[in-house]
Amino acid sequence: MSGEAVSGSEPRAVSWSPGAVWPGLQMAAGLVLVVLGLQRQEPLALLLTGLAALFLIPSGVSQLLRRPRIEVVDGQLAIKKLGRVLFVPRSEVVEVRALGSARWGVRQHMMRLEYTDERGREQLDVFTRLDLGTDPRDVVETLTRLGFGDRRGDT
Known part of the structure; x- marks a missing residue:
């Protein structure tokens, strides 16, 4: 994870990407x-x-x-897809959650990201450690701290 500090305490840009x-x-x-x-x-x-x-x-x-894979820039979540970068405002992120699954005795952690795209359709992306370059639980914690995914009670 990388971040640039601005005059305030909140980082202006935070990004996660796999290593090269x-x-x-x-x-x-x-x-x-x-x-x-x-x-x-x-x-x-x-x-x-x-x-x-x-x-x-x-x-x-x-x-x-597709590097950086996910980036927070000026209060928006930038998700790098293969052909484009999708910008999702904080208010459109529905849920950010850590998931875990066990296969062959090994527990793998993932991050579930649910958001509404620019066309109003609900989208679901799942990221692993290979996608993010770090533990997905840490990314979930940082995104939650930055105010993403707080719409669970909104309907």
Whole structure:
């Protein structure tokens, strides 16, 4: 998380984004697989390594392009989607909540973000540690402290 302090006590900009190391490793692994597939000169090896690279490289590029993933700027929540940045005013954030799920004996924490978009439709986004670069519970705590998601009683 990063923040810039302004003359007041509330930060003007706070952002969360995944690190650049993991997407970089994904892209490098994809390139290594392509080189290995080309060196083997077997159609099956080329097909399998090419399919793996076809998943790894675009995934890494996508993660790098969507940085920062979530940002609070001047009282609005900026959510970076693949093709655009969606700005959500504080009053349109319905709920920010931490979720937890257990799979194979490992507990994973996520952040649930429910908001109303510019067309008036309710949206639900779920972010993991890989999306935010930090524990989602800390992000929920910070967003709640900044006044996002206080509309639970409003209907």
